[in-house]
Amino acid sequence: MSYITWAFSPQVHKSRNGYYINHDNLVLASPEERRKLIFYFIANQVPEKLDPQDAELYENHRFADVNYHTNMFNAAALAVLAYTSSKIP
Secondary structure: OHHHHHHHOOOHHHHOOOOOOOHHHHHHOOHHHHHHHHHHHHHHHOHHHOOHHHHHHHHHHOOHHHHHHHHHHHHHHHHHHHHHHHOOO
8 A cells, every 4th residue: 555655744734724724825915805714724723712603503504515626536536446356366
């Protein structure tokens, strides 16, 4: 399984949870985008600071768009893996 070690990079956390939201991102963003970026950062880093309704809404919709595409990719990858491993002598 050494050919997929790149997928388990120890730096992957930097692409999640608002790690790269900084001053440069906020300066270039429109006021609406700025509010969204700040909310996203707070929701991921310090969720206890959110109102209970906002926290519940965020958790309910957090992965709404991601799950479908992820599940489709996983199913396709599993099918390819099963097909290729059945051909190995």
